[in-house]
Amino acid sequence: MQEVMKKALELLQNGTVSRILGWKTGDFFYDLTPAVFESAEEVEKDFVFSPFCGANLSKYLIKESRKEGKIAVFLKPCDSYSFVQLLKEHRIIRDNVYVVGVACDGMCDIEKMKELGVKGVTAVREDGENLVCETLYGEKTVARKDALLERCVSCKSKKVVMFDEMLGENGEENPESHRFDKVAELEAMTPDERFAFWQNELSRCIRCNACRNVCPACSCEKCVFDNANSGIANKAAVTSFEEQNFHIIRAFHVASRCTDCGECSRVCPQHIPLHLLNRKFIKDINELYGEYQAGADMDTKPPLMNFTKDDCEPSIVHERGGDK
Amino acid sequence: MQVNGEYKPTIVAFCCNWCSYAGADLSGTNRLTYPDNVKIIRIPCSCRLNPMFILRAFQRGADGVILCGCHPGDCHYTTGNYYARRRMTLLFSMLDFLGIERERTRVEWVSAAEGAKFAATMNEFTAQVAKLGENKRLEDLRCKK
Numbered sequence: 001m002q003e004v005m006k007k008a009l010e011l012l013q014n015g016t017v018s019r020i021l022g023w024k025t026g027d028f029f030y031d032l033t034p035a036v037f038e039s040a041e042e043v044e045k046d047f048v049f050s051p052f053c054g055a056n057l058s059k060y061l062i063k064e065s066r067k068e069g070k071i072a073v074f075l076k077p078c079d080s081y082s083f084v085q086l087l088k089e090h091r092i093i094r095d096n097v098y099v100v101g102v103a104c105d106g107m108c109d110i111e112k113m114k115e116l117g118v119k120g121v122t123a124v125r126e127d128g129e130n131l132v133c134e135t136l137y138g139e140k141t142v143a144r145k146d147a148l149l150e151r152c153v154s155c156k157s158k159k160v161v162m163f164d165e166m167l168g169e170n171g172e173e174n175p176e177s178h179r180f181d182k183v184a185e186l187e188a189m190t191p192d193e194r195f196a197f198w199q200n201e202l203s204r205c206i207r208c209n210a211c212r213n214v215c216p217a218c219s220c221e222k223c224v225f226d227n228a229n230s231g232i233a234n235k236a237a238v239t240s241f242e243e244q245n246f247h248i249i250r251a252f253h254v255a256s257r258c259t260d261c262g263e264c265s266r267v268c269p270q271h272i273p274l275h276l277l278n279r280k281f282i283k284d285i286n287e288l289y290g291e292y293q294a295g296a297d298m299d300t301k302p303p304l305m306n307f308t309k310d311d312c313e314p315s316i317v318h319e320r321g322g323d324k
Numbered sequence: 325m326q327v328n329g330e331y332k333p334t335i336v337a338f339c340c341n342w343c344s345y346a347g348a349d350l351s352g353t354n355r356l357t358y359p360d361n362v363k364i365i366r367i368p369c370s371c372r373l374n375p376m377f378i379l380r381a382f383q384r385g386a387d388g389v390i391l392c393g394c395h396p397g398d399c400h401y402t403t404g405n406y407y408a409r410r411r412m413t414l415l416f417s418m419l420d421f422l423g424i425e426r427e428r429t430r431v432e433w434v435s436a437a438e439g440a441k442f443a444a445t446m447n448e449f450t451a452q453v454a455k456l457g458e459n460k461r462l463e464d465l466r467c468k469k
């Protein structure tokens with residue numbers, strides 16, 4: 001989308017902002033990385049907006065909005081929820097940010113394209129519903145919907161919740177996203193099956209901490225996991241259920257503030273479906289305390305920072321479960 | 325833990341200072357008995373219970389963990405136990421989601437006057453955990469001394 005880059009140039013040139021937060025090419029063209037651009041030349045040289053812009057830029061504003069001058073940021077619908085959640089937590093200085101909302105057709109996952117047999121890709125261009133890939137073995141076309149990131153397959157909303165300006169038409173929330181299907185499937189298993197499922201997933205974790213670092217809801221200056229004396233700073237030496245503590249606590253610390261942006265699963269080099277842990281919390285919250293979408297507005301309290309006198313007792317977990 | 329060839333589960337009971345810890349005291353003064361493998365840890369309020377404490381107890385070899393606090397509405401700090409209630413509900417549900425036996429966790433509200441309830445709860449919970457046997461799923465050799 002040339003439009004996005006044009007907007008970046010325009011905002012710099014007319015003095016609305018002094019910096020741009022966007023994406024540039026990383027090690028590979030499909031491996032885009034967040035970047036700050038300070039001049040039109042830099043934008044022209046490196047700025048990219050492509051179907052691989054999965055990275056959520058909102059977390060970078062915690063630091064960037066505290067610097068001198070105004071910064072423009074491009075936010076996809078899912079990113080905008082994280083942005084609002086961070087604003088709510090007073091982590092971003094709103095006055096220093098100019099938000100450009102971008103309409104979203106879903107972002108793509110190179111791994112899925114590889115599974116579809118598109119190997120040795122050197123460039124990808126959008127063509128309506130399709131992606132035309134130039135590869136070492138000639139041109140190949142895949143339908144965009146087959147190459148979507150897992151989180152985009154079950155996108156909860158195409159609505160940018162807060163913006164100063166919108167590029168493209170703003171969309172709607174999608175109540176039919178089926179995003180809890182996999183969680184429900186796991187809930188229907190026996191505890192032994194669930195244990196086996198998670199043991200298989202989590203024992204692949206290499207404790208790179210990428211999931212923690214990327215998460216916009218996870219922004220403490222000092223993190224419990226950085227405690228060298230805790231014995232959990234490195235990978236477990238056990239075979240039973242490695243890294244359970246890390247993963248339970250990681251998900252718990254963001255529970256009720258997690259907007260379900262899906263970044264944790266996107267960045268995991270081991271392809272662990274971490275978003276399922278977050279979604280389990282969201283699903284439970286919806287069922288037990290009423291529907292709640294973090295980051296959807298500025299004035300509701302996250303359910304874990306709230307209560308009612310007649311909340312259910314923790315024993316509901318035992319009662320609900322039956323003998324499953 | 326094996327004691328004289330008999331399995332005794334290790335139970336960690338987090339008790340809020342104002343109600344349940346006093347309740348435990350009362351059960352002692354009343355000469356009621358509960359298993360000596362229940363290890364009581366006093367906390368200022370039920371909402372002081374960081375989920376990490378529970379997991380760490382399990383990692384170090386607890387077979388069951390129970391939280392006792394003031395009855396809802398009676399918290400010394402007015403609302404602490406309401407927050408704790410939501411947190412524990414979600415945490416227990418998550419443990420269950422990961423396939424960890426849900427009978428290993430429990431929350432019970434015990435007031436300072438309920439010495440008998442304290443002893444009965446501990447007896448019952450210990451028996452429940454004993455049936456499950458040792459906690460293997462959450463133990464972590466890195467954390468064991």
Ligand code: SF4
Pocket residue numbers: 054076077078079104105106107151152153155156157158
């Ligand atoms: S989750 Fe939705 S809004 Fe976010 S990148 Fe995917 S399709 Fe776009």
Ligand code: SF4
Pocket residue numbers: 204205206207208209210211212267268269270271272274
């Ligand atoms: S990103 Fe994946 S491998 Fe890295 S710490 Fe998180 S779960 Fe583990």
Ligand code: FES
Pocket residue numbers: 340341342343344368369370371393394398399400401402404405
């Ligand atoms: S003081 Fe007992 S639960 Fe808060």
